[in-house]
Amino acid sequence: MKNYLQLILLSTLCITFGCKENAKDQNMGNNQNQVAPKNTIKEVDSVKKSTTAPTQTREKQQYIIAESGLNYRDKPKGNVIGKFEWRDKVEYLFSTQQTETITDNYQEVEGTWVALKHLKDTVYVFDYYLSDHEPRRSRTKLYYAEPYYRDILQPSKEIDISLAFVNVSESFYMPENFIDENDLQKDTIHFSKKQRTEFFKRMNYANSDTLFIYDLASTLVKRLPIKNIPLMACINPYSSIIEEYKTEDYYSYDYQIGFNLGKADYSGFAVIGKENPFVEKGLQPLVFKKMNQQQIDSNLKKQIISEDLVNDSIFKPYTSSYKNISAFVKANTDYSSWSDLIIINTQTKESFEIYQEEGESSGKADLNLEDAVSEHSENYQYIGNLFKNKPPVVFGFMWESFGCSQIQFLDKNELPIGILCDNRH
Template identity: 30%
Template sequence: MFIYDYSKNVLKTFKINDLNFMACLSVYVDRVRELPPYDKSDFMIGFEIDEQLLPGFGMFSTDVLVFIGKESPFIQGQLQRIVWQKIKSKYFPSGMEGKYFKDSEYSKGDSYKYETGDLQYFAQDLVKNNSVFARRLLVMDRRTKNKVYEAVYTRDLAPFGRQWTGRLFKNKPKVIFGFEYISFGCESIELLKSSEEAIRIHCDNRH
């Protein structure tokens, strides 16, 4: 098992044979009204790891990924938190109007830019009825000015400052994620290559 805290660039490794397998009844099960036998979906199932073996990870490790396999898939130290700089809306590259929405329905809100290596990242809020309705993202090649990636996010928008980009997985393109809060389940990690599908994170996010 490989546990990677990408915000701190800390990787911990454990042998599965050394870990206890455990199943805990979910706190959302009403033990007074709901009597055994319980369904397997009523349990939280995983491996028990002494918290002393994970110093600095904390109770709520929101910037941590776990992989079970023979080799770690993670590339360490090449993922960056995006630090956005506010720009005037006129400097946001055009070309997305009409593809995802009718431009006349929205006004352009705050726009932001981030640069790293050979890539430029642009983000812009789309405003409707005085509220941010969506956020669009455009990634450009600084040298060729060609579009590398584009997306529009419309649900549970995460605040600026929670986005990450860079190399995270071996033998995979650069990634980008952190634009949405997911109420149930987990956000997928998007790859900055149109031919590659996003990497889905499996998690237990019940509430």
């Protein structure tokens, strides 16, 4: 049970939580804040210095990365005269060298007022929200829902218990002293009403919001009003303190913050908001079957696949399909290895690039091959409609140990969704 979601979602290390109910008394330690992602620009205060000499120091084409858009003004810190949208491409003109420190998402950030070309006008923006690169991932905040587990630890026979948990730490900038010093001795912390109020304020949550969980096992959506869900913190698996030799307290950054689901056995993807974004029963596992000669000949004739896929003495061609989408791969059942993955719309012959880069931090996951015996009963690869009013998705071909998996759409116009798995090392 402990590794159920981990296996399904191919994040071997990134979603293994170290939550335990056993609190142990130790000495007190220090607090340290976590780093939060960039957010939209707010009204700017306190100019640090100002000059007017224009300089050209960056790429001419820039992109807006403020998720809620970026106001542009008639002069630095002047009147708002319009707004750029997230991912807009803009033309950089020059820097005013007028720097500023502002508070964004409860943390101080630094930037400079720069001039951009907008139609025939020159407008000014705060460059903390500009980038040389276009955003390549969706703004959707998608988390994991980890199930409850109960394990026996060897060789001590100690019972290891972890409550079901939705970790939202990647979206939460933890203020100094948010965790009480006396609680830094504990493996699991249950927060007070005051802490909960501050957390909701910083996360922009309302009591009327709902935690929606797409349960991969049943493909149903669980709906839990967040006003009824306890908030807790638990030690992340990469804490700087090894528990067997623990002689000091944890630090605040050793904790993951999220919602305590108790002994729930469902697990999958989680979103917090007003409306359910998921399609119930929208996903199906990809089960790969060995291609027969008739299938091979037909797909070769239609130029769906190439000779490279079938002319191999060791790897045999396999296929799986969903509506008019087919996945083809070469696989070796003896070694549980595969290569040459192709996902293609068989009607339009449009193919989709699926991330397959192997390295120190990533590798190929086992395929669900119909004629192969697997050590695991869970499905790895899924395809289908996960989100309402969105194209089908596909995921599960790669595992990540130093990063987080992503969900890809079978539409090149849709950005992939990066799962906020809080994989800190």
